[in-house]
Amino acid sequence: MDLTFVDAILTKHNRDTRSLLAIMQDIQEEVRYLPKEAVQHLSKELSIPLSRIYAMATFYNSFHLEPRGKYTCTVCMGTACHVAGAPRLVEQLERDLKIDSGKTTPDLMFSIEEVNCVGACALAPLLIVNGEYNSNMTSDAVSRKIKKLKKEEGGA
Ligand code: FES
Structure with a gap:
């Protein structure tokens, strides 16, 4: 791996x-x-x-130690979203992307993540794609979203 970018970041922070x-x-x-x-x-x-x-990376759970996709598909699994069908959204993502939740596709395009309530329960069930909130999602809407993203990337 070319680590030039790490050196540039170190320089930016004066190696402090x-x-x-x-x-x-x-x-x-x-x-x-x-x-x-x-x-x-x-x-x-x-x-x-x-x-x-590594202790710091683990403590702040915003860090990821495994490669992640260009698109992170995050399903809220808080109570409101769970009751409104969030598990079905995860299953649909797993089917469409052929990976388990928590994993990344081999082409590094998509990752599936589950989180606890993000405080937008009125939008349940919620799919967040790279920070964009998609409310009242259904399995079909998840599939459409994934298809659209794949198409934008020139895939199938
Ligand atoms: S449970 Fe999903 S936003 Fe609150």
Whole structure:
């Protein structure tokens, strides 16, 4: 993996160990997750133990240690969304994308995620795609959404 972008981020933060969290956030923003190679590089360049970086990544659960798709399909599994049919939305995503929830497609286009209530219960059940809220979703609407995104990307 080309780590030039990690060096650029380190330079931006003056290689200041106090900026570790911001550095990790910038890396994730660049490649959508924290690659193992990038974490090792950080550890070496900043003389911070790997274990400390991983502990931080785990503590702040906004960090991802596995590659993520260009589109993150997040289904709210809070009570209101659950009752309104959220599990069916997850099943539909799993069928359409041929991956399990929590995973990413091999072409790195889509990831499926489940979250707890995001505070928009009036919109239940809710599918969030890269931060865009899709309210009152049905299995059919999920399929249409995925098809549309695939088409935009030039796929099937
Ligand atoms: S339960 Fe889904 S937004 Fe509250």
